[in-house]
Amino acid sequence: MITIAVDAMGGDHAPRPEVEGSVLAARELGVRVLLVGQPAAVRAELAKHAPAHLPIEVIPASEVITMDDHPVQAFRKKKDSSVHVAARLVREAKADGIVSAGNTGAVMTVAKFLLGTLESVDRVALAAPFPNAKGGVSVLLDVGANVDSRPEHLVQFAIMGEVYYRATFGHRRPRVGLLSVGAEEIKGNELTREVYTRLKKSTVHFVGNVEGGDLFSGDVDVIVCDGFVGNIALKICEGLAVSIFGLLRKSLKSSLVSQLGAVLSQGAFKGLKKTIDYTEYGGAPLLGVRGVCVIGHGRSNANAVKNAIRVAAGLARARSNEKIEQELSGAGDLS
Amino acid sequence: MITIAVDAMGGDHAPRPEVEGSVLAARELGVRVLLVGQPAAVRAELAKHAPAHLPIEVIPASEVITMDDHPVQAFRKKKDSSVHVAARLVREAKADGIVSAGNTGAVMTVAKFLLGTLESVDRVALAAPFPNAKGGVSVLLDVGANVDSRPEHLVQFAIMGEVYYRATFGHRRPRVGLLSVGAEEIKGNELTREVYTRLKKSTVHFVGNVEGGDLFSGDVDVIVCDGFVGNIALKICEGLAVSIFGLLRKSLKSSLVSQLGAVLSQGAFKGLKKTIDYTEYGGAPLLGVRGVCVIGHGRSNANAVKNAIRVAAGLARARSNEKIEQELSGAGDLS
Numbered sequence: 027m028i029t030i031a032v033d034a035m036g037g038d039h040a041p042r043p044e045v046e047g048s049v050l051a052a053r054e055l056g057v058r059v060l061l062v063g064q065p066a067a068v069r070a071e072l073a074k075h076a077p078a079h080l081p082i083e084v085i086p087a088s089e090v091i092t093m094d095d096h097p098v099q100a101f102r103k104k105k106d107s108s109v110h111v112a113a114r115l116v117r118e119a120k121a122d123g124i125v126s127a128g129n130t131g132a133v134m135t136v137a138k139f140l141l142g143t144l145e146s147v148d149r150v151a152l153a154a155p156f157p158n159a160k161g162g163v164s165v166l167l168d169v170g171a172n173v174d175s176r177p178e179h180l181v182q183f184a185i186m187g188e189v190y191y192r193a194t195f196g197h198r199r200p201r202v203g204l205l206s207v208g209a210e211e212i213k214g215n216e217l218t219r220e221v222y223t224r225l226k227k228s229t230v231h232f233v234g235n236v237e238g239g240d241l242f243s244g245d246v247d248v249i250v251c252d253g254f255v256g257n258i259a260l261k262i263c264e265g266l267a268v269s270i271f272g273l274l275r276k277s278l279k280s281s282l283v284s285q286l287g288a289v290l291s292q293g294a295f296k297g298l299k300k301t302i303d304y305t306e307y308g309g310a311p312l313l314g315v316r317g318v319c320v321i322g323h324g325r326s327n328a329n330a331v332k333n334a335i336r337v338a339a340g341l342a343r344a345r346s347n348e349k350i351e352q353e354l355s356g357a358g359d360l361s
Numbered sequence: 362m363i364t365i366a367v368d369a370m371g372g373d374h375a376p377r378p379e380v381e382g383s384v385l386a387a388r389e390l391g392v393r394v395l396l397v398g399q400p401a402a403v404r405a406e407l408a409k410h411a412p413a414h415l416p417i418e419v420i421p422a423s424e425v426i427t428m429d430d431h432p433v434q435a436f437r438k439k440k441d442s443s444v445h446v447a448a449r450l451v452r453e454a455k456a457d458g459i460v461s462a463g464n465t466g467a468v469m470t471v472a473k474f475l476l477g478t479l480e481s482v483d484r485v486a487l488a489a490p491f492p493n494a495k496g497g498v499s500v501l502l503d504v505g506a507n508v509d510s511r512p513e514h515l516v517q518f519a520i521m522g523e524v525y526y527r528a529t530f531g532h533r534r535p536r537v538g539l540l541s542v543g544a545e546e547i548k549g550n551e552l553t554r555e556v557y558t559r560l561k562k563s564t565v566h567f568v569g570n571v572e573g574g575d576l577f578s579g580d581v582d583v584i585v586c587d588g589f590v591g592n593i594a595l596k597i598c599e600g601l602a603v604s605i606f607g608l609l610r611k612s613l614k615s616s617l618v619s620q621l622g623a624v625l626s627q628g629a630f631k632g633l634k635k636t637i638d639y640t641e642y643g644g645a646p647l648l649g650v651r652g653v654c655v656i657g658h659g660r661s662n663a664n665a666v667k668n669a670i671r672v673a674a675g676l677a678r679a680r681s682n683e684k685i686e687q688e689l690s691g692a693g694d695l696s
Contacts, residue, residue, distance in 0.1 A: 174551050258586075258593075265576060268574075
């Protein structure tokens with residue numbers, strides 16, 4: 027049975043959604059969950075769910091990393107945090123992966139240092155899945171702010187993204203694109219032109235350069251970029267979506283007739299929200315670490331936590347790290 | 362009287378919106394317009410508007426650059442295109458600026474080579490204005506795919522953006538931000554860290570690093586970035602807005618009740634569309650060329666063309682190029 031260590035203290039509303047999501051996962055997904063956090067708080071929450079027969083265990087961790095903590099400081103100083111303890115469980119092979127909805131930078135730092143990176147990987151990458159216009163999922167990586175990447179890093183991101191996409195979304199040969207400023211091979215900057223040449227010769231199903239608008243077109247499954255660009259892209263998407271919904275809400279309140287219209291349209295808005303709801307996609311995996319690490323949004327609800335556990339378990343079950351090592355050692359001549 | 366040369370053949374529906382927008386501008390803005398294009402087509406359109414008393418003149422140009430033309434090829438081969446002729450009018454001081462809704466790359470290329478760049482400017486920059494959550498306008502530059510920028514280029518973009526913002530949106534001391542992956546000075550890549558240091562010492566009202574989400578927050582007026590990042594950012598915004606509206610439309614058609622709701626909400630949707638309507642912002646200026654060049658969206662309607670003429674005339678009237686030269690020579694020690 028796959029075992030996932032869940033950071034019970036990470037999210038904005040911890041430990042409620044973490045515990046509820048873990049209960050759902052243990053019940054529906056056949057996964058064993060180690061709930062890591064302050065025992066009293068976690069047990070109080072757990073007691074609400076009559077989990078006696080479920081494969082859930084509470085593992086104590088005395089400290090909590092908050093969203094305001096500086097990642098590196100938190101890594102160094104809060105050595106008994108729920109994230110540290112969860113990472114150690116993976117390192118000691120007591121769990122196959124970690125799920126956390128906590129401070130992304132801190133989780134990345136702890137995972138990177140406590141788990142270490144795979145042998146053939148130079149830099150770990152954070153992959154963000156999001157819905158596209160064709161009703162599927164596209165994945166952008168790196169969004170974790172690996173700045174000043176070299177060409178070989180982006181080639182590794184492409185291969186890791188492909189393995190993750192295959193394991194998670196069941197697509198045997200995902201289409202991999204390189205984020206740039208024009209479709210032609212010569213378009214782009216020094217970095218992307220070099221990466222283009224290398225990806226053409228690689229084992230991935232490379233469909234060439236894609237542009238910003240292609241993030242949502244559904245014509246490409248895995249989109250590769252430097253972490254500086256990816257992080258900006260991700261935050262633009264979040265910001266713009268929030269802005270459009272805010273403006274829409276304001277517009278809909280502008281007259282009585284619109285208000286009535288808004289009430290009648292409510293079902294449709296909920297449908298839309300569900301379509302673009304990140305909670306369905308199960309968080310962002312940190313690819314390239316030993317073991318599995320999936321980072322959810324701080325606002326994760328129980329459903330989001332459950333889905334993050336599903337993704338983590340899927341990556342462990344598919345032996346994705348072995349596949350990454352295999353693919354990367356095969357791609358050795360490209361870097 | 363300010364004279365603007367309008368490329369009458371550029372947009373997707375040329376010359377109708379170009380001519381109509383020029384008539385509106387000549388009537389409402391006190392601007393003289395030179396309509397550059399194939400005389401028969403332009404005159405036929407012009408005849409619909411009884412423009413006898415208006416300061417509008419038709420200037421013949423035999424060739425048309427299409428959206429499918431390769432920018433450099435179009436520049437080299439279609440020497441009598443409406444864009445070439447309009448640029449020559451500016452070079453010969455017969456017009457103060459060009460407005461075109463044509464092939465952005467081709468207009469940029471023609472303007473750059475026929476007009477030349479200002480003496481203190483190393484690279485021209487395309488600036489994209491867009492609405493923000495506070496009901497104002499924020500401007501992102503460069504979005505014109507100046508890839509592999511050096512620090513001094515971004516400092517120049519900041520100064521040019523400030524001058525344009527002041528002239529166009531009447532804000533005396535616009536807030537200038539640097540697009541990066543975190544607010545702290547040390548966040549970012551090699552390029553932005555160096556630019557941060559230089560902007561701190563510059564004359565612009567530098568508010569520090571901003572993140573992708575800040576594009577729409579309204580907390581910053583001018584946002585500076587490398588053209589690779591800016592072009593991707595711009596296309597993400599276009600793509601995501603189109604996706605969200607598409608999904609919303611689909612959702613609203615999903616049931617009879619929602620359909621009724623959608624009809625009743627129509628006014629509100631129109632209000633929202635107007636709020637985020639690029640036609641109100643008058644196109645993207647190409648900053649750093651001698652003379653003024655404003656590039657509209659290919660889909661520009663008459664209102665968009667009129668507003669682009671307004672922006673071009675405003676930049677000419679404010680002597681923005683002189684100000685850019687002044688500011689940049691003052692910033693000489695920063696580059």
